[in-house]
Amino acid sequence: MVIVMATDAGTAEVEAVVDRVTAAGGEAFVSRGVSRVIIGLVGDVDRFETLNLAGLRGVQSVTRISAKYKLVSREHHPERSTVYVRGVPIGPDTVTLIAGPCAVETPEQTLAAARMAQAAGATLLRGGAFKPRTSPYAFQGLGELGLRILADVRAETGLPVVTEVVAADDVEMVAGYADMLQVGTRNMQNFGLLQAVGEAGKPVLLKRGMSATIEEWLMAAEYIAQRGNLDIVLCERGIRTFETATRNTLDISAVPVVQGLSHLPVMIDPSHSGGRRDLVLPLSRAAIAIGADGVLVDVHPQPEQAKCDGPQALVAADLSRLAKELDALTGVVGRQASTWWNRPLLAG
C-alpha cells in the first residue's frame, strides 16, 4: 500500500499515519520528496484497509498494490482452471459453444433451437426463463414453466442447461432444474444473489456488468468464491460507451487481461455485445483467436417471431457457418472443440 501525502501536509500528519500503521502491526517507510511525502506500507493489507487511512488529515491518496481478490486470482492459483458442467469442460484446452434462445417461449421453439445448437457443435444449451427487462411492460419470461421446458429439452437432446437466475430467493428452485446458473449483467453487483449462487452447488456463469471495471468483475467473482464455489466462468458481453453503432462495445482485450489476473475461464457473448446478427460471426472469430474459452450465442428457429432480442439471434444457416469457422480456428489456437464431450450424455 502506498500513501501519498498532500503537498501541505506537515510532520504531525505524516506521524499520525505512521503511528496508526505501526499500532496495527505494520511497517511504514517514509520517503520525503521535494514537494511531498510518500509512505510505503508493508504488512497485512486487509488490516490496513480497516484503518481508514484515507480519512486522516493530510492524506491525498491511498493506493492498494496487491490484488483485492484472492480466491479467484492467479497469484494464489497460478494454473488456469477448467470448470465442468455435467462433464462438459470450459477451460484452457477447449473451445466451448453455448447456444440457445434468448428466452424460452414454447416447448417447440426451445427444442428446435436446441437441435440447431447441437447440430452446430454446441455442448451446452442456454435459454432464459427469468428475463430481467428494462421495461416493466416487456416479456419477463415464463418462470418455472420455462425451466421445466428446458429440463424436457435436456432429456430429449442430452444438452446440459445454462439459465439465468435473478433473485436470491429463486436460486434453490432454479438450481433444481439447471446445470449452470447464469448471473446477468444487471445483477453483477447484486451481492446477495452472488452469495446465494455461491452456495448452490452448481457452476456459475458470471456476466460482466455493462459498466463494470475488470477489477469489480473479479471482486464479484470473489463473492461467489468466498461461499465455497470456485466453479465460475466469466463472460464478457460488451460495455457501455459513447458508440451507438453497436448495442455495446465488446471489450475483447478483457480476455487476455482477465486470463492474466485470474485462473477462471473466460467466454465471450457476441450476441449481446453487438446486438446485431451480422456481427455475431466476426466477433466469435475474434473471440476464439484471442484465446477465449468459448462463446455464448443466441439462436432462434424464427427470429422474426422472437419475444426477445430477435435481431441478434442466429438462424440455421448462420449457425452452420459459425460451426465451420470455429472449427477452423480452434485448431489454429491449439485447442479442441468440446463437441464430443456430450456424447456420453446423449448415449445415456
Next chain:
Amino acid sequence: MVIVMATDAGTAEVEAVVDRVTAAGGEAFVSRGVSRVIIGLVGDVDRFETLNLAGLRGVQSVTRISAKYKLVSREHHPERSTVYVRGVPIGPDTVTLIAGPCAVETPEQTLAAARMAQAAGATLLRGGAFKPRTSPYAFQGLGELGLRILADVRAETGLPVVTEVVAADDVEMVAGYADMLQVGTRNMQNFGLLQAVGEAGKPVLLKRGMSATIEEWLMAAEYIAQRGNLDIVLCERGIRTFETATRNTLDISAVPVVQGLSHLPVMIDPSHSGGRRDLVLPLSRAAIAIGADGVLVDVHPQPEQAKCDGPQALVAADLSRLAKELDALTGVVGRQASTWWNRPLLAG
C-alpha cells in the same frame, strides 16, 4: 413508431410490415424516398412492440416515438409531485436536506451524526445498515442491529429515517424500521427488489445506476410505480465516465431533463458523485441552483474513523457552512427549506 427500411428492401418486404401492422389494428403510412422507404405507424404502440417488427426482413430500424414509461411521466401527470416522508415534503416548493452517516457503526456515532445533520437543517436522517460493497472483504453494515440504532436515533431526534434495502427478502423487515426505503445505484435494475419496494407501502428513494441512461432510470421507477407506489424520489449520484479526478461525474443536466420528462422529485447526492469532501459544498450549490428538490449528504462526527467513505463525509464545520449556503440559495430559487416540517415530530 417509425420504421426505416434497408436500401435494398423490396416491395414485398414493405408489404410484410404493413400487413403485420394492420393485422394488429394499426395504420401504416408508407413514404417512398429516393433510396429507401420509411413507414410511420399510428395506433397502439405497446401492441406494436409485441410484433417484433425489427425482426422482419428488410427492416433497418424501428424507433419508438412516445415514452416507454407512463405512470411516472409528465405526459400522464403534468403537475410535478411532492412526496411526503412522515410529513416531510420533497418536491417543487421546498429544498430538502437529507444527511447522516454513510454507514451506521455505533449508537453514539449515529446519534452524533444525526445531531450534526439536524443542526444544519436536515429534516431526514440517512444511514446505511446494509451496505453493498464492491469487495467481499469490506464492512457490509450492521444489518438489523443498525436499523434498531436508526430507530432509536429517530426516537431521540425526531428525524425520519431513510435507509437502503438490498434484497427483496429484506424489504418487509427494513420497512418495519424505515420511513423511506433507498434503492442503491447497483440495484437500480434489480427488478425483483424494485417490485418489492413498490409493494412495501413506504416512499422510495431510487438512485440512478452508475451507467444508466435517464430513460432506463425512469423505467426502473416505472417498475415501482406499477406495483401501486408513486411515492418515488429520484436521486442522481454521478455516472461513470473516463474522468478520474472525481469518483463519478455528476450529471447535473439530469435534473432539468428528468423534471421535464417525469413528475417525480429529483435530488442530488454530491457526496458519492465527487467522492471528495471538498466538492460537496460546491456541488450542493449547483444542485439547488439548477432546481434540484434537495440534496443527500454524508456526515460523520469523526471521518477519519469512518468504516465507509470517510474521505467524502462532512464534519460539523462543513455542515454549518452548507446550511448557510443552501439557505441563501433556497430563496433565490423561490423555494422554502423544508426545515420547519419536522417540528411537530420533535414536539411529539
Next chain:
Amino acid sequence: MVIVMATDAGTAEVEAVVDRVTAAGGEAFVSRGVSRVIIGLVGDVDRFETLNLAGLRGVQSVTRISAKYKLVSREHHPERSTVYVRGVPIGPDTVTLIAGPCAVETPEQTLAAARMAQAAGATLLRGGAFKPRTSPYAFQGLGELGLRILADVRAETGLPVVTEVVAADDVEMVAGYADMLQVGTRNMQNFGLLQAVGEAGKPVLLKRGMSATIEEWLMAAEYIAQRGNLDIVLCERGIRTFETATRNTLDISAVPVVQGLSHLPVMIDPSHSGGRRDLVLPLSRAAIAIGADGVLVDVHPQPEQAKCDGPQALVAADLSRLAKELDALTGVVGRQASTWWNRPLLAG
C-alpha cells in the same frame, strides 16, 4: 514518483531500477512487502520521466505524484488569476457573460445578436467565422469576411470580440481582428495551434476536448503558457458519455476541481453542453452557483434560420430571464457582474 514492481520481480530487477535512478542523480527508497516491492523516488521528476523506467524488466507501474504542468498550476502560482480582454475582467471576483451567435452569417444578424447580448449584460461578444464542422458538407463559416463583420459590430457596440481560430496558419490574421482567440474542443490537442496562439499576444479561451481528462486539458493550457502567454481562460463544454438525452454531459465538477489545481479562470458553455435551448438557463444557474467565472452562450435573433446549432440558441426573452437570474445569483456567490466594464468602451 512511485514504482511498483511485479510480484515475480527479483533482486536484480529492483537493483536495475535503483541504479538507473541514482545514476540520474535521484534517490530511490525501496520498501519490500510480502508479495512485492515498492520503490519511492525523490529528485527531479522530469528527469525521471526521460529514464523510461516503465520499460525496465519487472516494473509493473510507474506513478507520477507531482503535477505534470507547472506554469498553469496553483502549486507554482497560488493566487487565482484574472484575465483581462480589452479591459473586461474574467476571474475570481466577477461573473462574465460572453454571448453571441454560434456562426457569423450576415452583418444584420450579427449586430442584432450583439445588441441582444449587450442588453442582457454580456460584456464580450462571441461569434464564429471559422467553424470546424463534423461534415464537409456543412456550413464552414464566412472566414475573414466574418471577422470583418465582427470588427464592425465591435465598433458599433463596444463589445470586444471572442472568435475561434482553427489553424496555426490563420492565427496572425485572426488575431488582427479578435480580442480573444478561442481554441475549440476538436483542437484542444492540436499542439501546433496551441503554440501559435501562445505567441499571438492575445488572451485565449481554451475549450476542453470532448473526451479530455482534466489533466490533459491543463497540459494543453501548459503548451500555450510555455510560449509566454498566461492569459488563458478555460471553458468546460460537456464531455462525451453514454447518455443521449443531452448532446454532451456537462462536467460541472470540473469547475471546483480545476480551480483547485490551476490559477486560471474557468467558464462554462451551457449551450454546447446540453445542445438544447431549455437547458441553457438551468445550467447557467448551476455554473454560477458552483463558482464558475462566467458563462458563454449562443444567441440568435432568429434561431429557426440559424445556419449552425439553432436549437440551442437563446432568443431575446430567454436572454432577459438569464440576465435576471444571473444577477440574483452573482450577489449570492459574492461576486460582481462584469457588466459595467464595457461602459468606457461604449463611451469611447
Next chain:
Amino acid sequence: MVIVMATDAGTAEVEAVVDRVTAAGGEAFVSRGVSRVIIGLVGDVDRFETLNLAGLRGVQSVTRISAKYKLVSREHHPERSTVYVRGVPIGPDTVTLIAGPCAVETPEQTLAAARMAQAAGATLLRGGAFKPRTSPYAFQGLGELGLRILADVRAETGLPVVTEVVAADDVEMVAGYADMLQVGTRNMQNFGLLQAVGEAGKPVLLKRGMSATIEEWLMAAEYIAQRGNLDIVLCERGIRTFETATRNTLDISAVPVVQGLSHLPVMIDPSHSGGRRDLVLPLSRAAIAIGADGVLVDVHPQPEQAKCDGPQALVAADLSRLAKELDALTGVVGRQASTWWNRPLLAG
C-alpha cells in the same frame, strides 16, 4: 428524413414544416398519431439539411436516414477497395503488417527496428518524426531530421515509409519523404489537416479519434476524399472508456461495422489500443480473425531505452511469434500475407 413533432405541436406548426419542405422542392408525408405527428420527407436530403427544420417551433427531432458521407460509403461504391502504398496492397485480399518504432530516435535504432519488422514479414515501415505529445515537456520527435532517417532506412531496406503529419503546413514537406501520410487520433477532426492531406497525392492512414463515433470517423475520411484522394486506410486504435486496465479499449466490432458502411480498408493498431506489450499478440490475432486488413505495431530494438511508449513495443522474440501466428491465421481467413509484395522493391 423523419421529423417527429412535439406532443403539443399544433396544425400551424405542422404546416410550417410542410411549407418549408415543399418550398425547397421536397415532399412531406404527414402521419397523425394519437399523441403526435410524424412527417416523412422525400427529396434532396442535403438541401433539407440547410433548412434548419430542427429550429422550427414544435419540432422535437429531425433524423436523417441516409448516410452523411458519400464518397467513402459502400452505398456509392459497393466493392471494397484496395489501397496501394508504393505497390504494397492494403485491402480485402491481403493481411498487411506495418511495423516500426513509435518514434525515430537515431539512424541505428530506426534501421534495427526496420530489420526486425522486415524479418517478421512487415511490408511497410512506420516511424514518427513528428510526435503529438500530451505534455509540452515530453519528447516531440526529430522533425525533418527524422524524415531523412526514414528515407535512408527505406533506401537500405526497400520498405515504404508511413509517417505522421501533424500540421497542414508540414504536409508538402512530409509528403516529400513519406510513402503514406498518417493522421493521428488527436487530429482526426483537424479539418484543415484533413484537407491538406487530401491534396497531397499520397495514400493516407487515418486513425480513429479516441472518442470519435464511427460516423464521425467516416465523415473525417470524407473530408479527405472530397479533395480528390480516395486512397485512405482507416485504423482503429482504441477508444476511451471507464476501463483502466488497458490504455484504451480496442473497439474490435468497428472492423465489420466499418467494412459494412465503407469501401475503405480497415486496420487495427494493437499497440496503442492496449498500451501493453503482452496484449499486442492476442489483439493482433483477434484483428486478423475478425477480418481486419492488417495490423500496425510498435517495435523497438531496446524498448527500455525508447523515448516514447516503450512499454508497448515488441522485441525481436515477440515479433517472430507474431509473424508465425499471423501466418497461420491469414490462411484461415482466406487471405494472403502481403509479404512478397515488397520483393520487387527489395530487388530494385
